[in-house]
Amino acid sequence: xxxxxxxxxxxxxxxxxxxxxxxxxxxxxxxxxxxxxxxxxxxxxxxxxxxxxxxxxxxxxxxxxxxxxxxxxxxxxxxxxxxxxxxxxxxxxxxxxxxxxxxxxxxxxxxxxxxxxxxxxxxxxxxxxxxxxxxxxxxxxxxxxxxxxxxxxxxxxxxxxxxxxxxxx
Amino acid sequence: xxxxxxxxxxxxxxxxxxxxxxxxxxxxxxxxxxxxxxxxxxxxxxxxxxxxxxxxxxxxxxxxxxxxxxxxxxxxxxxxxxxxxxxxxxxxxxxxxxxxxxxxxxxxxxxxxxxxxxxxxxxxxxxxxxxxxxxxxxxxxxxxxxxxxxxxxxxxxxxxxxxxxxxxxxxxxxxxxxxxxxxxxxxxxxxxxxxxxxxxxxxxxxxxxxxxxxxxxxxxxxxxxxxxxxxxxxxxxxxxxxxxxxxxxxxxxxxxxxxxxxxxxxxxxxxxxxxxxxxxxxxxxxxxxxxxxxxxxxxxxxxxxxxxxxxxxxxxxxxxxxxxxxxxxxxxxxxxxxxxxxxxxxxxxxxxxxxxxxxxxxxxxxxxxxxxxxxxxxxxxxxxxxx
Numbered sequence: 001x002x003x004x005x006x007x008x009x010x011x012x013x014x015x016x017x018x019x020x021x022x023x024x025x026x027x028x029x030x031x032x033x034x035x036x037x038x039x040x041x042x043x044x045x046x047x048x049x050x051x052x053x054x055x056x057x058x059x060x061x062x063x064x065x066x067x068x069x070x071x072x073x074x075x076x077x078x079x080x081x082x083x084x085x086x087x088x089x090x091x092x093x094x095x096x097x098x099x100x101x102x103x104x105x106x107x108x109x110x111x112x113x114x115x116x117x118x119x120x121x122x123x124x125x126x127x128x129x130x131x132x133x134x135x136x137x138x139x140x141x142x143x144x145x146x147x148x149x150x151x152x153x154x155x156x157x158x159x160x161x162x163x164x165x166x167x168x169x
Numbered sequence: 170x171x172x173x174x175x176x177x178x179x180x181x182x183x184x185x186x187x188x189x190x191x192x193x194x195x196x197x198x199x200x201x202x203x204x205x206x207x208x209x210x211x212x213x214x215x216x217x218x219x220x221x222x223x224x225x226x227x228x229x230x231x232x233x234x235x236x237x238x239x240x241x242x243x244x245x246x247x248x249x250x251x252x253x254x255x256x257x258x259x260x261x262x263x264x265x266x267x268x269x270x271x272x273x274x275x276x277x278x279x280x281x282x283x284x285x286x287x288x289x290x291x292x293x294x295x296x297x298x299x300x301x302x303x304x305x306x307x308x309x310x311x312x313x314x315x316x317x318x319x320x321x322x323x324x325x326x327x328x329x330x331x332x333x334x335x336x337x338x339x340x341x342x343x344x345x346x347x348x349x350x351x352x353x354x355x356x357x358x359x360x361x362x363x364x365x366x367x368x369x370x371x372x373x374x375x376x377x378x379x380x381x382x383x384x385x386x387x388x389x390x391x392x393x394x395x396x397x398x399x400x401x402x403x404x405x406x407x408x409x410x411x412x413x414x415x416x417x418x419x420x421x422x423x424x425x426x427x428x429x430x431x432x433x434x435x436x437x438x439x440x441x442x443x444x445x446x447x448x449x450x451x452x453x454x455x456x457x458x459x460x461x462x463x464x465x466x467x468x469x470x471x472x473x474x475x476x477x478x479x480x481x482x483x484x485x486x487x488x489x490x491x492x493x494x495x496x497x498x499x500x501x502x503x504x505x506x507x508x509x510x511x512x513x514x515x516x517x518x519x520x521x522x523x524x525x526x527x528x529x530x531x532x533x534x535x536x537x538x539x540x541x542x543x544x545x546x547x548x549x550x551x552x553x554x555x556x
Contacts, residue, residue: 081443081444125459127542128449136444137443142457147459149440149442
């Protein structure tokens, strides 16, 4: 089992079973909220570039970009999370993430830092959500004066959605 | 060579030929062999049939009576071998001068021909006989063909007889057989179709029955759940006098027994989470605890506008659930008589009763938390109850 898969498994539902481990998270902001993804899933962070829209693509897909010869699909993270849209600013970034051999870009308002979190400090969220995107959240954790919402990128899309998204490129 | 010498040689030759032909005739009656012999004779003697016919016409007129007589005689003795002899005689005749050309020798030649005819069949008679034989052969052929045709006819007749016999024995057997086969196949197909349709009907009936059973079971379970929920629903048990906290949410007054009060806290920061119900405001960090904050007004009334924030958050029991409120009115002592207690859950399991004096709702905290955990608000509850 590779370290990446190991980390991904830790991100998931087994958080409560993996107490006491130190994990690194890349934090980013969407609106006023702070989110975090596992650092092992982040390939690189890009400044905002022009995104070519793809006709017929799902509503949560902004388009595609050319990343050193490779076509990468960029996801509208706000739309996927059900958050109202916002304008692109100088702080807007495209995070290139890799999840289960799928490479996509997610558009975020800004990238904050790389935070070290103890799994013991991560709490589960109430299971009251009926919507699909409720399962993206793997837990919450205190970070300074804010609450950090940890995202499980493996659950960001279903298998068919992953294929649909990656086939756009 | 004198004429008599020629005659002698001819007589001997004919005798020899007749003997040979008689032997051949016994063994071979085939017309093809005769034709072969004829063709070979033609080659040997170079006879032209036209000259032969002319010679026959010239000499036949005077010799016709004897020829007829001789024909009968020869035909009795010689069957089918006279052709060659007659041809050879004619050939010998054609080899020397025509005797008819010399008037003086006509009588002698006629006598000679008569003698020849007596001995070895007259060539003219032989020719006639040959023709007769040919006719006979033709007749035989015709007879044979007739026989064949007759045989065929008889065979077909026999078949017809057989068929007619079968027809008499069983009229229209093929049609009946076909009808039987068709009827059998039709019956088989009908049976198959019937069996298929019966099976399909049975499966559909079974499916319908199973679905009905499942629906019945679901209805039973639903009714059981409702009954259980109604039966399991128990109103809060409080002493004769108890304290309750009164608070306002957008002008609506609520009361919560102090025994179910987990705490009151203020927090400016509530972190919303996506994918949650609209009445779920988010998570607030209260002394290290991640409290779930509920938009009370939104929970009561789904179409209410979003609240910016609540001044206070009232924690329920020892859970992480809290409800927002705008204004705290303080606590008061209430007696059991001052509250109209509900006996059944009805559509409002979260409602323990109505405080008579203040005309406000006294919350059933335990049931309220259950609803929060189920992700159900009042509207959802109404929909569930209506279903």
